[in-house]
Amino acid sequence: MIIPELGKATVRMRDPEKVQGLIKALQKGREKKLQVISDFDMTLSRFRFNGERCPTCHNIVDNSSMISEDCRKKLKDLFNIYYPIEIDPAKTIKEKYPLMVEWWTKAHALLCEQKIRKDKLQQAVKESQAKLRDGFEQFFNSLHRNEVPLFIFSAGIGDILEEIISQAGLFFPNVKVVSNYMDFDDNGVLIGFKGEMIHTFNKDNSVLRDTEYFKQISERSNVILLGDTVGDLTMADGVTSVENILKIGFLNDKVEEQTELFLQSYDIVLIKDETLDIANGILQYITAKN
Numbered sequence: 688m689i690i691p692e693l694g695k696a697t698v699r700m701r702d703p704e705k706v707q708g709l710i711k712a713l714q715k716g717r718e719k720k721l722q723v724i725s726d727f728d729m730t731l732s733r734f735r736f737n738g739e740r741c742p743t744c745h746n747i748v749d750n751s752s753m754i755s756e757d758c759r760k761k762l763k764d765l766f767n768i769y770y771p772i773e774i775d776p777a778k779t780i781k782e783k784y785p786l787m788v789e790w791w792t793k794a795h796a797l798l799c800e801q802k803i804r805k806d807k808l809q810q811a812v813k814e815s816q817a818k819l820r821d822g823f824e825q826f827f828n829s830l831h832r833n834e835v836p837l838f839i840f841s842a843g844i845g846d847i848l849e850e851i852i853s854q855a856g857l858f859f860p861n862v863k864v865v866s867n868y869m870d871f872d873d874n875g876v877l878i879g880f881k882g883e884m885i886h887t888f889n890k891d892n893s894v895l896r897d898t899e900y901f902k903q904i905s906e907r908s909n910v911i912l913l914g915d916t917v918g919d920l921t922m923a924d925g926v927t928s929v930e931n932i933l934k935i936g937f938l939n940d941k942v943e944e945q946t947e948l949f950l951q952s953y954d955i956v957l958i959k960d961e962t963l964d965i966a967n968g969i970l971q972y973i974t975a976k977n
């Protein structure tokens with residue numbers, strides 16, 4: 688096997704030969720032709736740690752001391768209603784789409800009632816249980832060292848995810864984020880969210896605010912895409928010319944129910960794998976100097 692990590696027990700592939708061919712094609716283009724496009728919550732960040740679920744960007748705010756007990760309960764109730772819908776393989780994206788709009792709209796409206804202060808976000812992240820997947824330092828450092836652009840396309844909260852990466856000391860200039868960013872008034876109090884709302888199922892050209900980014904890196908026609916829902920599969924729609932795309936999906940939850948769907952959607956499916964070992968192994972192979 689060209690990538691020893693693909694022998695891990697967590698790895699599933701519908702067509703291992705196709706994967707092998709794709710990795711060889713990516714290697715041929717080396718780092719010069721490569722770009723990485725990734726989701727954030729539960730893809731770059733961990734789903735579980737020590738048997739406990741890890742927080743999403745939204746959960747970090749929801750669980751912080753900035754939120755009243757009453758509001759926290761309402762946000763939790765929303766999570767318990769809409770998250771099972773988000774990951775339900777029996778529902779189509781068309782069915783889920785309006786319900787996700789409903790979830791994000793209700794949750795953001797609740798957050799805006801809480802007079803959240805911009806200067807409290809740093810502390811909220813410090814005190815949270817946020818965890819990036821094992822191997823995150825190698826992943827960010829390797830992309831930075833090899834000047835490979837990393838585009839993070841997240842339906843989470845941009846201010847929070849930037850803070851998580853910054854606190855890890857890894858927010859390098861090769862990282863570009865498109866996400867939901869908080870909008871504060873002149874006193875630094877949350878009054879809304881900027882631009883069009885991004886949710887799980889509109890991560891495509893319809894919300895890409897900066898297509899200039901993809902024009903600037905148009906020579907990078909080889910893509911590694913990392914996601915954890917079928918909504919993440921359209922994240923590379925902004926890339927002007929794709930030659931080769933390798934899709935790696937993290938299957939974190941409802942594994943039995945979702946395995947078939949993931950195998951049909953992603954080239955490599957990682958079952959309950961809390962590491963970036965596979966991405967790191969592939970990056971090492973592509974960028975190896977010899």
Ligand SMILES: Nc1ccn([C@@H]2O[C@H](COP(=O)(O)O)[C@@H](O)[C@H]2O)c(=O)n1
Nearest residue numbers: 726727728743745746794841842843887
């Ligand atoms: N109020 C909400 C809304 C969404 N979520 C979760 O956040 C995830 C979005 O972030 P990505 O980086 O994965 O795009 C999404 O999958 C929802 O499960 C939430 O926790 N609270």
